[in-house]
Amino acid sequence: MRVRKITLAAVAVVAGLSLTACQNDDDGTGQSAPSATSTSSSSSSSNGGSEAAGSGSAGSDQGSGTDSGKSTAGQGPAAGTGSSEAGKTGKCRTDELEITAMDSTIGGDPDGTVAVDLKNGGGRDCTLSGHAGVDLKTNAGSLSATRTGEPADPVTLKDGETVSFGISYPINDSGGSGVRITGLVVTPPDETKSVTLAWPGGASLPVTDGSGSAVKVGPIGSAGQGG
Known part of the structure; x- marks a missing residue:
């Protein structure tokens, strides 16, 4: 066991x-x-x-x-x-333009004409479009020209080029002294700065009833067509 x-x-x-x-x-x-x-x-x-x-x-x-x-x-x-x-191309500025005015009346026309030249002297191309502002200085105060209503197409000016517009006014053949013109104020389109020039046209305007300006301004490029 x-x-x-x-x-x-x-x-x-x-x-x-x-x-x-x-x-x-x-x-x-x-x-x-x-x-x-x-x-x-x-x-x-x-x-x-x-x-x-x-x-x-x-x-x-x-x-x-x-x-x-x-x-x-x-x-x-x-x-x-x-x-x-x-x-x-920017718009032409007043300081870039050489503005002059000359008598451009054609014999036999019922109205006198002054042509205003705007020469681009800004050293660059620029554009003018529409109407310039025109005021006549007179012995009775300032007289603003009204637009003729002609089409106003844009104009591009190369440096040194010139464009013109016309101012038409009634010739004073009334025999009276009329309203004596002492100066011309031009403001380029879209500008506020003006240039004052000697007035090259007729010495006076006939006296009117004051119902409206008889002085007309054409668009840029319309020299001699301001009637």
């Missing part, structure tokens, strides 16, 4: 050792798998981070190239705008 008990005990011990060895193997395997998984995950994460960084670097390079392109494109329209602005 003693021998049997010892044998059973030995069997139990061996079985226990085998069970322990199996458990240790299972535990090692269980721990080893997570370790491998963790390492794989870490490696994947590391690789993924590197790829992301690479993408960010590429994006930065592309962004830099795009910004450079925009900067270059921005300069193009600016240059075009500047060129367009330089190509525009």
Whole structure:
């Protein structure tokens, strides 16, 4: 019986050792798998981070190239705008014009005519459009000319060129002294600065009933057509 008990005990011990060895193997395997998984995950994460960084670097390079392109494109329209602005023709200013007046009456006409010349001396091309303002200084006060109603087309003057317009007025053949003219005031179209000139026409105007100005002004380019 003693021998049997010892044998059973030995069997139990061996079985226990085998069970322990199996458990240790299972535990090692269980721990080893997570370790491998963790390492794989870490490696994947590391690789993924590197790829992301690479993408960010590429994006930065592309962004830099795009910004450079925009900067270059921005300069193009600016240059075009500047060129367009330089190509525009501005209106003629009073200070750029040499304004003179002369008698242009043709014998036999019922009315007298004064031609006013505007010469571009501003060193650039400029444009005149419409009617100039015309006022006659008289011993009875200022008399403003009225427009003839003719079409007023724009006129572009190159530097040194001249354009004219006409002023018509009634000739004083009444035999009386009439209204004496002492000066001519001309204001170019779209300007507020005036030029005062000597009056080259007839010395006086016939006295009227004051119902309206008998002095007429034609549009720019209408010299001799102010009737």
